[in-house]
Amino acid sequence: MPPLRFAARAVVFDIDGTIVDNMHLHAEAFSVFAERHGLPPLTPQDRARLDGRRNSEIFPILFNREVPREEWQAYEHEKEGLYRELSKGRLSPMKGLHALIDGLRQSQTPVALATSAPKPNVEHTLAELNLAGAFPVIVRGDEVAHGKPAPDVFLEAARRLGVDPAHCLVFEDAQMGIEAAQAAGMRVVALTTSFTASHFARLVPPPSFVCGDFEEFLRTG
Helix, strand or coil: CCCCCCCCCEEEECCECCCECCHHHHHHHHHHHHHHHCCCCCCHHHHHHHCCCCHHHHHHHHHCCCCCHHHHHHHHHHHHHHHHHHHCCCCCECCCHHHHHHHHHHCCCCEEEEECCCHHHHHHHHHHCCCCCCCCEEEEHHHCCCCCCCCHHHHHHHHHHCCCHHHEEEEECCHHHHHHHHHCCCEEEEECCCCCHHHHHCCCCCCCEEECCHHHHHHCC
């Protein structure tokens, strides 16, 4: 990987905001959801602490109270259903994604997805991107004990890939995801689809590299 001079033995991708620039569509869906339920709009500060988390953790924060399992599942069904409706026919792969995946395939570097998205969203997004078979390993936040920013989802991806976490490279767009990957002992490339490069520069530690898309990543260095 030229910008890092780091020979990754495996690459792990987040989905939302990483392999697809779709966070504005999630924002549209949340706007409708928030209006229905009397919630205020999300601020950038809200986004920084919520993006990347599991819905089971997001809804109690949004409603500022304990939300039983059956209730948050109903909210998830509603909000994520809105996202799938809004995003149908509107998703395209992040620039340079196919070139990167092709290069990793040629070098026989294994790849995985590690995401907080629920299963219906994962299936919908990959189908919309024509990438349903591109990632043999997919780990969701609801399959591990703790969601991002805990490292569980990335550690499980490394385990399934059979690669030591220290030799994995992660692509992420959210602070919670970056913290999770770093906690797993992985190098992280941050994409500026959701937050600015200056935002990432303030993180301690910052990501190993920051870029706008995969085209920029591949041509830098």
